[in-house]
Amino acid sequence: MTTRLEDNFRPSDRKNLATRGVHSVTDLFRFFPRRYLVPGERTELGALPLGETAIIQAEVITVSTRRMKQRRGTITEVVVHDGRQSMKIAFFNQPWLEKALSPGLTVVFGGKVESYRGQLTLASPVWLNRTEDDHDWTPDDLDSPFPIYPAVKKIAQSRLWSAIKTLLSVAGPEEFADPLPKGLRDKHDLPDLRTALEDMHKPRRIEDVERARLRWKWEEALALQTEFASRKASFAAVQATPLLTRGPKSRRFDESMPFTLTPSQVRVGEEIAEDMGRDQPMHRLLHGDVGSGKTLVALRAMLTAVDSGAQAAMLAPTEVLATQHFHSIQSLLGEQMALSPLLSEDDQVTVALMTGSMAARERRELALDLATGTIDIVVGTHALLSESTMFESLGLIVVDEQHRFGVEQREAMRAKGGVTTPHTLVMSATPIPRTVAMTVFADLDVSTLTEMPAGPKDIATHVVPIVDQPNWFARARALMRETIEAGRGVFVVFPRIEPTDIEDPETGAVIGQKQGIEDLSRKLEDTPELKGARFGLLHGRMSTGEKDRVLKDFRDGDIDILVSTTVIEVGVDVPRATMMVIAEAENFGVAQLHQLRGRVGRDGSAAMCFMLTELSETDESYARLQAVAETLDGFALAEYDLDSRGEGDVLSASQWGGSSLRHLSILRDSEIVAEAKTVAEQIVEVDPTLEAVPALKAFIRRVLPEDDAHFIEAG
Numbered sequence: 001m002t003t004r005l006e007d008n009f010r011p012s013d014r015k016n017l018a019t020r021g022v023h024s025v026t027d028l029f030r031f032f033p034r035r036y037l038v039p040g041e042r043t044e045l046g047a048l049p050l051g052e053t054a055i056i057q058a059e060v061i062t063v064s065t066r067r068m069k070q071r072r073g074t075i076t077e078v079v080v081h082d083g084r085q086s087m088k089i090a091f092f093n094q095p096w097l098e099k100a101l102s103p104g105l106t107v108v109f110g111g112k113v114e115s116y117r118g119q120l121t122l123a124s125p126v127w128l129n130r131t132e133d134d135h136d137w138t139p140d141d142l143d144s145p146f147p148i149y150p151a152v153k154k155i156a157q158s159r160l161w162s163a164i165k166t167l168l169s170v171a172g173p174e175e176f177a178d179p180l181p182k183g184l185r186d187k188h189d190l191p192d193l194r195t196a197l198e199d200m201h202k203p204r205r206i207e208d209v210e211r212a213r214l215r216w217k218w219e220e221a222l223a224l225q226t227e228f229a230s231r232k233a234s235f236a237a238v239q240a241t242p243l244l245t246r247g248p249k250s251r252r253f254d255e256s257m258p259f260t261l262t263p264s265q266v267r268v269g270e271e272i273a274e275d276m277g278r279d280q281p282m283h284r285l286l287h288g289d290v291g292s293g294k295t296l297v298a299l300r301a302m303l304t305a306v307d308s309g310a311q312a313a314m315l316a317p318t319e320v321l322a323t324q325h326f327h328s329i330q331s332l333l334g335e336q337m338a339l340s341p342l343l344s345e346d347d348q349v350t351v352a353l354m355t356g357s358m359a360a361r362e363r364r365e366l367a368l369d370l371a372t373g374t375i376d377i378v379v380g381t382h383a384l385l386s387e388s389t390m391f392e393s394l395g396l397i398v399v400d401e402q403h404r405f406g407v408e409q410r411e412a413m414r415a416k417g418g419v420t421t422p423h424t425l426v427m428s429a430t431p432i433p434r435t436v437a438m439t440v441f442a443d444l445d446v447s448t449l450t451e452m453p454a455g456p457k458d459i460a461t462h463v464v465p466i467v468d469q470p471n472w473f474a475r476a477r478a479l480m481r482e483t484i485e486a487g488r489g490v491f492v493v494f495p496r497i498e499p500t501d502i503e504d505p506e507t508g509a510v511i512g513q514k515q516g517i518e519d520l521s522r523k524l525e526d527t528p529e530l531k532g533a534r535f536g537l538l539h540g541r542m543s544t545g546e547k548d549r550v551l552k553d554f555r556d557g558d559i560d561i562l563v564s565t566t567v568i569e570v571g572v573d574v575p576r577a578t579m580m581v582i583a584e585a586e587n588f589g590v591a592q593l594h595q596l597r598g599r600v601g602r603d604g605s606a607a608m609c610f611m612l613t614e615l616s617e618t619d620e621s622y623a624r625l626q627a628v629a630e631t632l633d634g635f636a637l638a639e640y641d642l643d644s645r646g647e648g649d650v651l652s653a654s655q656w657g658g659s660s661l662r663h664l665s666i667l668r669d670s671e672i673v674a675e676a677k678t679v680a681e682q683i684v685e686v687d688p689t690l691e692a693v694p695a696l697k698a699f700i701r702r703v704l705p706e707d708d709a710h711f712i713e714a715g
């Protein structure tokens with residue numbers, strides 16, 4: 001017996017192990033049981049609880065495999081007997097079980113109790129046979145928990161188990177080099193790596209498993225935070241140009257601004273200014289609820305750059321948004337700053353927009369202006385990232401909507417700073433729960449806007465179950481009429497552009513059609529309440545020019561009802577809009593609904609939002625809509641969302657999508673995450689390249705995706 005996978009498994013088995021991510025002995029050691037069968041939990045065949053999980057121990061009497069008639073595949077039927085009674089158990093598409101479960105063996109089965117043709121049975125149970133091949137089996141084992149591994153094709157559980165146990169006993173110290181520092185283990189009473197692995201694969205008591213599990217969480221939290229801390233350290237090792245705070249343009253802007261900054265805008269502005277004044281690049285995340293005034297904060301930061309003779313770029317995910325930001329920046333700057341012919345060139349702030357749909361000649365001219373420093377602030381889409389875009393001196397990059405930009409794109413922007421690296425401010429359109437900020441965004445410093453400039457918003461939000469409550473729907477239409485008559489704008493939001501087929505989930509046959517956005521628009525136009533209203537249509541398949549025109553008409557009051565897809569989701573600012581109707585609202589997520597709703601009542605007027613759905617109050621997704629209707633607090637909704645959607649979605653929306661963090665829950669383990677952060681910072685401070693902690697370094701490479709490793713080197 002050696003400690004190579006090759007010497008313990010045949011090539012065909014190794015291939016099957018590889019599909020489970022097991023390529024080495026190290027991987028095999030970390031191939032943990034899915035669950036454990038705990039002795040004493042065993043049930044007699046005569047007393048099986050229908051609908052619940054049960055564990056039985058019984059002898060195999062007969063086993064036979066046949067092809068299924070209706071469906072493709074095989075069925076293996078095993079008849080077992082526990083000394084008093086017998087039971088038939090069926091396994092699908094595992095014909096090899098016929099050999100593994102031979103008559104005469106005593107096997108432990110665990111699974112959900114179901115009734116099949118009047119007989120109780122276990123549905124596709126996990127099973128384990130303790131006698132076969134089990135060299136270091138001792139009578140003691142009978143009382144300790146049985147590990148049940150995730151199924152690996154053609155490898156019986158017992159063989160997997162005995163291979164792991166044997167390898168654990170012969171593996172050398174290099175397999176047990178511990179990524180967790182001893183001090184940390186001692187402090188939290190965590191088992192060392194070897195003990196924890198043994199606790200997982202051959203626990204004496206189920207408590208051993210729990211103790212070990214805590215350790216896996218710590219490992220992952222420390223890996224994540226150490227990675228972030230070393231990124232931060234590598235950012236810090238890079239030169240940035242310190243940008244003056246509050247030069248003449250910033251001062252003039254603050255004086256001419258038509259409103260007073262909220263206390264959070266002041267505080268966050270100071271945090272940013274302090275960062276930008278350093279000779280290390282800022283990496284800061286700015287977040288706050290919809291309407292909390294992030295754009296103004298970003299603009300003040302950009303003016304700081306301009307005051308220091310540098311340029312600023314704002315990167316937006318879509319053309320609509322880029323255009324929108326461009327217009328709001330221009331209007332925030334106003335005549336005193338940007339447009340007045342009375343201003344000398346030195347006093348002016350020049351702002352430009354760059355998008356992919358610009359004419360080639362225009363774009364070349366703009367590129368020249370950027371390269372010569374004629375333009376101070378540029379707002380744009382991905383076009384800003386292209387190689388042909390160069391800056392005379394880029395001092396600050398504002399990235400709107402972090403998650404839609406990949407690491408590489410941020411990297412491309414950063415490279416445009418020339419000799420020094422630009423400062424970066426990342427804006428999130430929606431608030432980010434603290435736990436997420438601490439994990440997914442932990443390489444950034446975080447600034448939070450906690451108040452709304454106009455005070456708390458007033459958007460009366462209602463869920464309208466159109467099937468169950470048709471009269472509510474009629475009331476909503478009447479309110480649309482009233483809103484239009486008051487000279488206000490109404491958004492109607494719809495989840496799709498084209499009609500789509502509805503398929504029968506069983507047969508795949510087309511059984512109907514869901515309407516497209518134009519069908520909906522026509523239907524509304526024919527609604528008696530809405531006769532004579534002026535309709536506009538907006539969706540992502542229109543050209544930028546068309547979209548701009550429609551939005552302008554809506555803003556100017558030449559369109560009453562704008563029927564739109566989610567292109568209006570983020571940032572679109574139409575102050576006269578006071579009502580939103582979201583059709584088929586169940587298609588949208590919580591954050592999205594909240595963001596959409598933020599489009600109305602922008603001028604401080606009381607506003608309304610109706611979320612239409614065919615669902616009934618008893619449907620599960622209805623609760624989500626109800627949650628949005630019940631609060632206007634974006635932070636509360638962000639927490640709710642995280643809680644109900646689960647973190648898989650949160651992580652996959654981030655750059656950690658490819659990570660293999662399996663034990664740490666960013667929701668429930670926030671205390672571990674927070675303490676790991678402190679420990680990681682201490683480690684990185686004295687040992688930035690992690691020379692002294694090779695096991696931790698290796699573990700980080702193991703669990704965090706390659707892409708990000710590349711990022712560290714580039715950073």
Ligand code: ADP
Pocket residue numbers: 259260261262265288289290291292293294295296453454571573602
């Ligand atoms: P968001 O954080 O959603 O991006 P915006 O930056 O679009 O919010 O700001 C929402 C609205 O509030 C804008 O019309 C903006 O001009 C206005 N605003 C921002 N800051 C203030 C302030 N301190 N006082 C009054 N209005 C403000």
Ligand code: MG
Pocket residue numbers: 294295571
């Ligand atoms: Mg905004």
